Amino acid sequence: MKAIRCKKFGPPSSLSLEEVDNLSPKAKEVLVEVKACGLNFPDTLIIQGLYQFKPELPFTPGSDVAGIVKEVGEGVSHLKVGQEVFGFVAHGGLAEEVLIPANACFPKPPQMDFPIAASFLMAYGTSYHALKDRGNLKEGETLLVLGASGGVGLAAVELGKLMGAKVIAAASTNDKLALCKEYGADEIINYTTQDLKASIKELTDGKGVDVIYDPVGGSYSEAAFRGIARNGRYLVVGFAAGDIPKIPLNLPLLKEASIVGVFWGAFAMKHAKANMQNTMALMKWHAEGKLKPHIHAIYNLEDTATALEEMTDRKVKGKLIVKT
Numbered sequence: 001m002k003a004i005r006c007k008k009f010g011p012p013s014s015l016s017l018e019e020v021d022n023l024s025p026k027a028k029e030v031l032v033e034v035k036a037c038g039l040n041f042p043d044t045l046i047i048q049g050l051y052q053f054k055p056e057l058p059f060t061p062g063s064d065v066a067g068i069v070k071e072v073g074e075g076v077s078h079l080k081v082g083q084e085v086f087g088f089v090a091h092g093g094l095a096e097e098v099l100i101p102a103n104a105c106f107p108k109p110p111q112m113d114f115p116i117a118a119s120f121l122m123a124y125g126t127s128y129h130a131l132k133d134r135g136n137l138k139e140g141e142t143l144l145v146l147g148a149s150g151g152v153g154l155a156a157v158e159l160g161k162l163m164g165a166k167v168i169a170a171a172s173t174n175d176k177l178a179l180c181k182e183y184g185a186d187e188i189i190n191y192t193t194q195d196l197k198a199s200i201k202e203l204t205d206g207k208g209v210d211v212i213y214d215p216v217g218g219s220y221s222e223a224a225f226r227g228i229a230r231n232g233r234y235l236v237v238g239f240a241a242g243d244i245p246k247i248p249l250n251l252p253l254l255k256e257a258s259i260v261g262v263f264w265g266a267f268a269m270k271h272a273k274a275n276m277q278n279t280m281a282l283m284k285w286h287a288e289g290k291l292k293p294h295i296h297a298i299y300n301l302e303d304t305a306t307a308l309e310e311m312t313d314r315k316v317k318g319k320l321i322v323k324t
Contacts, residue, residue, distance in 0.1 A: 002324075003095030004304045007058040009049030012308035017301065020060075020095070025073035028102045032085060036118035036298075037093040038064035039320040040151060041215070041240050044312045046091065050242075055091050062093025062322070065100070066108060066117035076102045084108040086117035088125075088268070094304055096324050103272040109283055119151070119293035119319040124282045125275070126237065126264040127155040130213060131163060132278070133267070134260045135233045139164030141210035144200060144227070146220055147240055148185065149176035149317045156213045157183045158291055165211070168203055170196065170220075172314065179294065179317050191220055200227030208255075213237060221245035225257075232257040294318030 003020045025031045043061050045051040066086040069079050079085060079102070087105035092098045108117050131137040143160040147153040148169035160167040161184035169180035170189040177188040189199045200209055208229035214221055218241025225234055225247055232255060234247075252259055268275040285291045298321045299307040307320050 001096040002301060003060045004062070004301065005058050006047045006061055009047065009054075009057075012044070012047065012305040012312065015047065015061075015305050015308075017304075023097050023099050025071050025099055027074040028076060029073040030069055030076055030079055030085070030087070030100045030102055030105045031071040031073075032065065032067040032087070032098050032100055032105070033070050034065050034093060034096055034098050034324045035067040035114040036065070037062045037322045037324070038118040038120075038122065038151075039307055039311060039322060040064060040122055041238065041311060044308055047308070053090070060092045060095050062095070062098075063088050063091060064118050064120075064122045065089065065093040065098055066114045067098075070097065073102070078102070079105060079107065084114075086112070086121060088121050088265075090265070094301065094322060096301075101269075104268060106279060109287060111287060115295055115298055115321045115323070116293055118321055119295060120282070120286070121279070122264070123151040123155040123293065123319065124159070124291060125268065125279065126152050126262065127159050127213070128278050128282055129264045129267055129275075130235045130237055130262040131156065131159055131211070133274075134262050135211045135213070135235050137163050137165055137211050140166075142166045142168065142204055142207075142229070143211045143213065144168045144170060144209040144224060145185075145213045146170050146191075146224060147214075147216040148180045150215065150240065151319045152215050152237060153213070154180065154183055154294055154318055155291075157185050160184075160213075162285065162290055168200070168209065170224075176317055183294070196220060196223040197226045200224070204229070208232060211235065215240055217241045217245050218243045219245070222247055222251075225251050228255055228257050230255050230257070234259045235262050236260065237262045296320055298323055
């Protein structure tokens with residue numbers, strides 16, 4: 001089969017498309033013929049060796065997949081050969097076949113096409129876990145989403161509105177913010193031209209925001225935290241800016257605010273039942289037309305490097321998809 005291979009840590013241009021051995025499922029694994037793989041910002045970090053976890057070289061990147069079951073391993077009873085599915089893996093998705101743990105592989109709803117299904121689990125799973133389980137977002141509260149036009153950010157905007165919050169979307173360009181407005185943002189902040197802390201205070205009449213969803217990190221994190229409300233919750237989702245911020249600990253003390261880590265992948269693996277309940281809720285909302293992943297572009301497998309470069313250059317709004 002064909003697969004994108006990372007043989008050395010480096011930029012997207014260092015990746016190669018190669019023939020590799022076909023796969024065979026072990027117990028509690030599902031072999032899936034990949035039809036679409038969604039790209040996520042961590043993919044750009046993993047291939048450079050900059051992510052929290054470094055796969056052993058060589059490896060195939062890609063985590064968010066949708067396709068058709070080719071074979072099931074021993075102990076898998078909820079899926080059958082020929083069934084359309086979607087799921088997630090630590091890596092391995094940018095290939096014609098992938099092995100998915102059985103507890104991370106779900107029947108694909110018929111109303112979802114493969115690109116939409118490959119856009120769904122990680123973005124919405126991460127954001128719903130963050131807002132519901134970690135942020136305890138309540139109806140009537142105010143949510144600030146940084147990097148709001150990206151895959152997880154746009155999902156957080158949508159979900160925040162569905163959960164009854166007032167949503168403030170912050171992003172780097174006006175066209176990105178226009179998309180956020182389409183997805184339900186009540187207010188917007190362009191943090192390249194506006195003072196982030198001052199804008200938060202202005203939009204909340206000085207109260208501050210109850211929950212901050214931050215997949216960006218870097219220099220924006222402290223400024224955002226300085227705009228948090230008393231008893232607010234700051235959700236650490238990722239570091240797309242590249243720098244891991246250092247928050248002065250007097251800030252959470254003064255506001256009696258919480259800094260809360262969000263690691264959806266670990267949650268999904270360690271708490272499969274709770275993650276399944278979240279996934280079912282998300283799929284119901286999608287079936288009702290309340291969640292609509294925004295696909296920026298679809299690339300062929302051989303053009304994966306170009307797609308990842310576009311993501312690295314911060315040109316993407318919503319999700320990028322690679323089809324096989």
